[in-house]
Amino acid sequence: QQQVKQSPQSLIVQKGGISIINCAYENTAFDYFPWYQQFPGKGPALLIAIRPDVSEKKEGRFTISFNKSAKQFSLHIMDSQPGDSATYFCAPGGSGNTPLVFGKGTRLSVIA
Amino acid sequence: DVKVTQSSRYLVKRTGEKVFLECVQDMDHENMFWYRQDPGLGLRLIYFSYDVKMKEKGDIPEGYSVSREKKERFSLILESASTNQTSMYLCASSPGGADTQYFGPGTRLTVL
Numbered sequence: 468q469q470q471v472k473q474s475p476q477s478l479i480v481q482k483g484g485i486s487i488i489n490c491a492y493e494n495t496a497f498d499y500f501p502w503y504q505q506f507p508g509k510g511p512a513l514l515i516a517i518r519p520d521v522s523e524k525k526e527g528r529f530t531i532s533f534n535k536s537a538k539q540f541s542l543h544i545m546d547s548q549p550g551d552s553a554t555y556f557c558a559p560g561g562s563g564n565t566p567l568v569f570g571k572g573t574r575l576s577v578i579a
Numbered sequence: 580d581v582k583v584t585q586s587s588r589y590l591v592k593r594t595g596e597k598v599f600l601e602c603v604q605d606m607d608h609e610n611m612f613w614y615r616q617d618p619g620l621g622l623r624l625i626y627f628s629y630d631v632k633m634k635e636k637g638d639i640p641e642g643y644s645v646s647r648e649k650k651e652r653f654s655l656i657l658e659s660a661s662t663n664q665t666s667m668y669l670c671a672s673s674p675g676g677a678d679t680q681y682f683g684p685g686t687r688l689t690v691l
Contacts, residue, residue: 473621476619498677499677499678501679508684508685509684509685510583510669510671510682510683510684510685511622511669511680511682512681512682513679513680513681516679556621556622558680560677560678561677564610564629564635564675565677566610566612566624566627566637566677567677567680569614569621569622569624570621571619571620571621572621572622
């Protein structure tokens with residue numbers, strides 16, 4: 468079953484532009500909404516995460532927007548830089564010992 | 580800093596061989612996970628463990644087994660390696676099931 472749908476699969480953005488990646492989920496029990504960033508040859512690492520009690524969280528150039536009614540959350544990267552070129556995964560999760568559910572990933576390329 | 584280490588970065592094995600992939604974490608985390616990552620398929624959960632000697636099947640457990648005899652160590656076993664198990668294997672740990680997961684650098688396994 469596809470509990471998590473991430474889009475787009477790949478994205479090319481000009482340096483300085485805005486990158487937007489979306490994640491739609493089905494499980495209403497999810498209460499933790501993280502984005503992971505993975506560089507080639509490395510394991511994924513937590514980039515930013517949000518809990519459902521807020522609709523937006525900003526950390527530097529990275530923002531999560533959360534829409535509970537639509538069961539969607541998105542990652543916005545402002546002023547995108549070549550160093551942001553990586554694969555991004557959404558990975559919502561619920562409580563207890565239920566593992567996170569990873570999306571299939573979005574490969575972002577930021578070109579100068 | 581949380582550190583998750585994996586025994587090998589690269590591994591080449593023959594079809595039919597028994598393969599052990601080891602993962603060690605140093606943060607006293609309760610939960611540990613094994614994923615495989617393939618292009619276009621994202622991260623797929625093979626097995627996870629939320630306590631010593633406990634294990635739970637993930638989405639794709641067929642052909643794999645795991646062992647967790649000590650809290651810090653989680654092993655993935657391929658009883659009889661096959662070419663379709665050629666992949667990148669990632670280990671992760673977390674304090675709880677739906678908490679931030681910390682990933683190791685991965686083992687790229689090639690089965691010939």
